[in-house]
Amino acid sequence: MRRWRTLDGVVPFLVALVTVTTASAQTLPKGKLEGKPASAGKTDVAEEGFQTAAERDAKANDASEVSVSAGGLVASGNSKQLAFTGSSTVRLRRADHQFSAAAAVNFARAATKEAPGLNTTVSNQQGKIRYDYFLSEKWSLFLQTSARRDRFQGLDLRLNVDPGVAHYFVQDQGLRLWVELGYDYQYDIRTDEAIETARAAGKPVSRTDSRHSARAFAGYESKVNKAVTFATGLEYLQSVEHTNGYRLNWESAVTSSIGGNFSTATTLSVRYDNDPLPGIQKTDVLTSFNLVYTLL
Numbered sequence: 001m002r003r004w005r006t007l008d009g010v011v012p013f014l015v016a017l018v019t020v021t022t023a024s025a026q027t028l029p030k031g032k033l034e035g036k037p038a039s040a041g042k043t044d045v046a047e048e049g050f051q052t053a054a055e056r057d058a059k060a061n062d063a064s065e066v067s068v069s070a071g072g073l074v075a076s077g078n079s080k081q082l083a084f085t086g087s088s089t090v091r092l093r094r095a096d097h098q099f100s101a102a103a104a105v106n107f108a109r110a111a112t113k114e115a116p117g118l119n120t121t122v123s124n125q126q127g128k129i130r131y132d133y134f135l136s137e138k139w140s141l142f143l144q145t146s147a148r149r150d151r152f153q154g155l156d157l158r159l160n161v162d163p164g165v166a167h168y169f170v171q172d173q174g175l176r177l178w179v180e181l182g183y184d185y186q187y188d189i190r191t192d193e194a195i196e197t198a199r200a201a202g203k204p205v206s207r208t209d210s211r212h213s214a215r216a217f218a219g220y221e222s223k224v225n226k227a228v229t230f231a232t233g234l235e236y237l238q239s240v241e242h243t244n245g246y247r248l249n250w251e252s253a254v255t256s257s258i259g260g261n262f263s264t265a266t267t268l269s270v271r272y273d274n275d276p277l278p279g280i281q282k283t284d285v286l287t288s289f290n291l292v293y294t295l296l
Contacts, residue, residue, distance in 0.1 A: 063093040066295040080118060083108035098132040124150040132166070140166045142180075154194025154277045159187045162215055180217040184237050186210065194277050201278040211245065213237040227257040239275075248272040255292075265290040 068088045075081040087104035108122035130144035142165070148158045164182020171178070188209045198205045219233040232252040239245030249272075255265040269286040276282055 061093055062095070063091060064296050065089070065091040067292060068295065069290070069292055071291060078113065080111040081108070082110075082118065083122070096134045098134070099130070100132075101127070101129045103127040120151070123152065124148065126150075137171070138168050140168075142166060142182075151191065151193075154191050154197070154280060155188060156191050157187075157189040161185045164215060174223040176219070176221040178219050180215070180219075182215045184211075184213040184215040186213065190277070194279070197279040198277055203278045205277060211239055212241060213239050213245070213247075229255045231255070242275070245275045247274065261294045263292045263294070265292055 066089070070084075070086040072084040073081060074083075085104070085106045087102065089100070089102045091100040092098065103126070105125050106122050108120070109118040110121050111118045126146065126148040128144060128146040130142060132140045132142045134140045141163075143161075143163045145162070146160045148160075149155060150158070162182055162184050164180050166178055166180045168176070168178040170176060188211075190205065190207055190209070195205060195207065215235070215237050217233060217235045219231075221229065221231040223229050230253070233250070235247075235249040237247040237249075248270075250270045251267070252269075253265050253267040255263055257263045267286075267288050267290060269284075269288075271284040273280075273282055
């Protein structure tokens, strides 16, 4: 249940995590580009200004994007490492309607001379779906749902439902700046191991738990040059029931085209939970180098 020890053993070996669509996850980042990695990202909204639907080009922002990724690492000798990651993303935009989905699996095991048996150090599965309805060039309503299973966070299931509104301050082919405001409902089903750890620490917890929070997100994407883009996003969740129950999630990525449909992305993810389960670290940091292939 020691998250830092887990991350230190596997972070250098995670590769091939998709960075095509925006995220919001935990381990699926909201600040990443939704278009082809070598482009400036998706064009959900075009010119600024509040216009009626009839005044806008209904097909100007239509898009169909599909991306898949898989990778891993095997090491032997003084130390043994086995890591695997796989993910896929989809984005469909038709006029004022947009649908996006993403899924990812991460797994790793490690062993040393002192501990010869392979021990699992990373084990999580996650997925997200989102629907956006664009009211104008600058405003949209959205509903997104994500699910995550993470052994080292003590979760058999973490379900988040997030309705909200997004406002785009800047939206063009080289720069995008926007904010989101809304509500977050979180429902957790905890592992037996997490329950036993909490009981041993003198802080018993129930099998399930729910949180109601206010949610704020800010995102920024910039096309540095023809081949390089930078994206970042910061999410803040504040419990409306407990003042000390707040969380911060930060994602950042630099993406570079390497030819054709291939690109590379270096990402940094920081997750902070001010009120975690007993025995769980408050902060997780994940750095990865990714190989991305875009089908459409």
